[in-house]
Amino acid sequence: MSATLFKRLVRFVPKGNPAATLIGEPTDASVDVGLAIRQGQAVQVNVFAGASVLAPGAPTGAVETIDRVLSPLAQSEVGTIRCIGLNYKQHAQEVGMALPEVPTVFLKPDTALAGPWPENVVIPKLTQKDDCGDYESELGVIISKTAKNVSEADAMDYVLGYTACNDVSSRTSQLNQSQWCFSKGFDGSCPIGPTLVSKDVVDPSALRVRGLKNGKVLQDCGIDDLIFSVPKIVSFLSQSTTLRPGTLIITGTPAGVGMGRTPKETLRDGDEFSVEILPHIGTLTNVFKNEE
Template sequence: MILNGTGLVRFVPRSSASAVFIGQPVDASVDVGLAVRHGEDVRVELFSGSSVLAAGTATGKFDVIDRILSPLSVNEVGTIRCIGLYRYLHALQYKQHAAEVKMDIPTIPTVFLKPNTALGDPWPAPTILPKLTQETDTGDYESELAIVIGKTAKNVSEANAMDYVLGYTAANDVSNRDSQLSQSQWCFSKGFDGACPIGPVLVSKELVPDPSKLTLRGLKNSTVLQDCGINDLIFSVPKIIKFLSQSTTLLPGTVILTGTPAGVGMGRTPKETLRAGDEFSVEILPHIGTLVNVFENEV
């Protein structure tokens, strides 16, 4: 999936409200998520395939994005596998993060699952706050780099792990902290419908040969609350894939969330929570751009 310096975007075109296309933005410098949010035209060259898993080739035809969709459909994802916790290069940052999440730094990855029904689209699709989350005012954000697996992986070595990566995108691991902290398992508190928006584009491993060089920020209503380099992950991308593939088949389309840095709402004083009308952005640079989500209450 080597492109023109951009990624692949899955979208509804302006020319047809019932069509879904795969393509690459013509302007490699555009942040697709921000541009669409600001009402700017984003011109895309269409690909012959109907999925990022089999994108085909450039067709020489063009259209303009009306609505961005998640790079993968619900039916393509299977399961969403998630890794907990980051580490930091400086001792003070490490201590702050350990304190905010009230957990020890793990020696092996902490893993939980989200169902495929948790997959969500970028703005303009609304991101829904469940009734349960509204009642306790414990909605929280987690800005994350997401890995998409491109071919069947099982018992993968760390040395060969990158061979199985299709590409990378941005994700928000939307959580209900009241449920999370009152249960030993996290699948319920993080698995509500739409609680895993991803996007706006999927960038190939050829474009990002070393994901540790990416930087991540999380912004709530334009205020920066998370800011960290991917090089501060406790477990690198190859280590994560090796671990998750132990005696376990990772099918093409599997999405892996790699963890979130410090700055989540429950670790702040006063706490930050997500409420209807809030806009949260996950920015990963270079190449991936900004995943924008605006929250609405479930009714």
């Protein structure tokens, strides 16, 4: 199915059928799905025939109400999550680093994938030891078809759409190591959602991302502050490397991360963090719980 045949998709469990996982498009084109669900509001969805956002099929005519919204992609669909570090000009300034000349890439395993509220995100025991849990509000890009050696000019032909992400990080481990895969790859450290928005609906440079901890705005930046654009990132990652359908790329975080603030902000047991990307995508909310 072409991305042009949908605007926004959600993957969800419907009310009255906890064993089912459905794909569909919210009946209200303007509803912020994540925010509405967190506030206990009913969100209705036009159900599609497919079982995956990668092949959603056509509308069936059925309408269901969301009981639980899930990550747009299943863990089995993402492969290895590709991540871009230090990709906002303001963020580079706040951490005192020069702008990179090529994208900085690290990986998260598929076990890092998590979904929106009510799925909790666990603060690992290692992170709890010195209170170093941090948030990173990010735009996520989902690949639609196999990409390899793609040019920057053709890169958008391989993009299915966009979602919101939180690159949850353990800063002590990150700063003690030259590689970031361990410190950012803990189970559940990459919640995404609540919607997948078609690339044909929005220009990513027109989006704005905010990060809110317990309702307090800590990050607020236009995605036009990116150092490396979405086409540049997709092209770069595909060089001599196969990106399969469902590959998730998270594109970096703007200024305002916890370790860059005075005093520092950290994620603790019971904290609620929201990544808001408007228009269209909506609000990804998670409550953080200590690993026991």
